[in-house]
Amino acid sequence: MKLRTLLGATAALAGLAGGATAQEINLRIANWLPATHPVQTLGIEPWAQSLSEASGGRIGVTIFPSQQLGAAPDHYDMTRDGIADIGYVNPGYQAGRFPVYSLIEIPFHMDNAERGAQAMHEWYAPIAETEMADVKFCLANPHDPGTFHSKEPILEPGDVKGLNVRPAHATMSRFVSMLGGGPVQVPAPEAREAIANGTADAITFPWNSIWIFGIDSEAKQHLDMPFYVSAQLLLINKNTYDSMPDDLKQVMDDHCTPEWSARFSKGWAENEASGRAKALEDDSHTVNVPTEEQVTMWQDAAAPLVDQWKEDATKAGVDAQAVYDSYISKLEEHDAKF
Incomplete structure (x- = not known):
């Protein structure tokens, strides 16, 4: 199995971090996209680099792209079960499993991926505590509208x-x-x-x-x-997160923010938009x-x-209209509404 390893040993990072201690944790990230895809090169890799630098080299990351750890639709369960410590997940591959989340998928709501990522994060993070309770929500990553x-x-x-x-x-x-x-x-x-x-x-x-x-x-x-849009999520295995010392938990928390969702999504969004110019x-x-x-x-x-969606969300036990209104409000707040 080919591994794409980032930030494995910390010797090179020690200078950056001001004399860092040895790596304490190596996080396995499962990504079903190719290693050359902009999600990895412009999203996951810069995020992982920042995570390691902020931890003084104590956190390392190994990325498994191209479905190396399992098929694309299985990445949520792989993360939940600890096959991966962090999973790049498309919840839309599992019909009906996450009914509140699926609001993101309805056409003609979000028209900007970078600003929409921040709006989506702020809207969905508290919902994920219930709807995706067996993992830890980290980032939202919608693509440029398709x-x-x-x-x-x-x-x-x-x-x-x-x-x-x-x-x-x-x-x-x-x-x-x-x-x-x-x-x-x-x-x-x-x-x-x-x-x-x-x-x-x-x-x-x-x-x-x-x-x-x-x-x-x-x-x-x-x-x-x-x-x-199709909005992917970066999710963390709960045992992995809970086993971290408090200071490294804080580093992780600092990399799981609405601002990071926007930053993580920016490069892919710009890359996707370039495809329209190619067609023209x-x-x-x-x-x-x-x-x-x-x-x-x-x-x-x-x-x-x-x-x-409102029918399905109501069956899932939420106030569908209130949740819908909250999503629209966040999109408007961040100038990402269609």
Whole structure:
């Protein structure tokens, strides 16, 4: 098994930290994305570097990318069970398991990933204490708003009817079904194969990931609107956190803040946004701009998802309207509302 190790020995960090003691803790981070993905290079790695420096080199980190410790949908349970000390988790890969969290996934709410990450963190962190009680919430990491990428043009809701679509998460899967399409459930690392072999006709993805995963050779039609987000979370195994001395717990807490969520998300958001420019510059790709009427059609088509979410959240024992209003308020506060 190939390991991507960061900050393992602390000799080099001793000078930075002013004569640090030997490494006391090595944290295993499970990341299902490739090691070259901007989530790792622009998010996880700088976060890990800061964590080690702030601890005086006493905290080391080993990153296991590319599903080395387990499949993408299993990363929550891997973190809970201690297979990883920290997991990069997409809760949307497990339909119905986290009904309050899934509000994030409904289209036409968040339109900016960096500011939205801070808003999401402030909104969801207290909810996670109950909904994800068997792990410790650390960071929120939404991607730059994604959209439909397809073999044939998609400009309005009726165009989805009859298509097989790889959805980003459970909520987009439900939306595709509402529109008369057929969801094709595969995690991101397997999405290109689904498009290439004809299992899927379209995909919901952030912009530059189309190029990162090689899907640009298969899906050359793009709907030009900030449609939805998929928000990943950085979660910590509770036993790992509880076993830390108090001063290292404080270092960890200082790296699990709304400000860090924004900082962690910034690089990936900018990278994803660059994919739209690539599509515009490539004559083999078509960026389809919807009319105002078509945008309204999409928003109207998605409205029932909010009603369904409120039903599910109520069943989960929360005041759905109050929770919804709180999320909207946080998005507006941070200028991240669609």
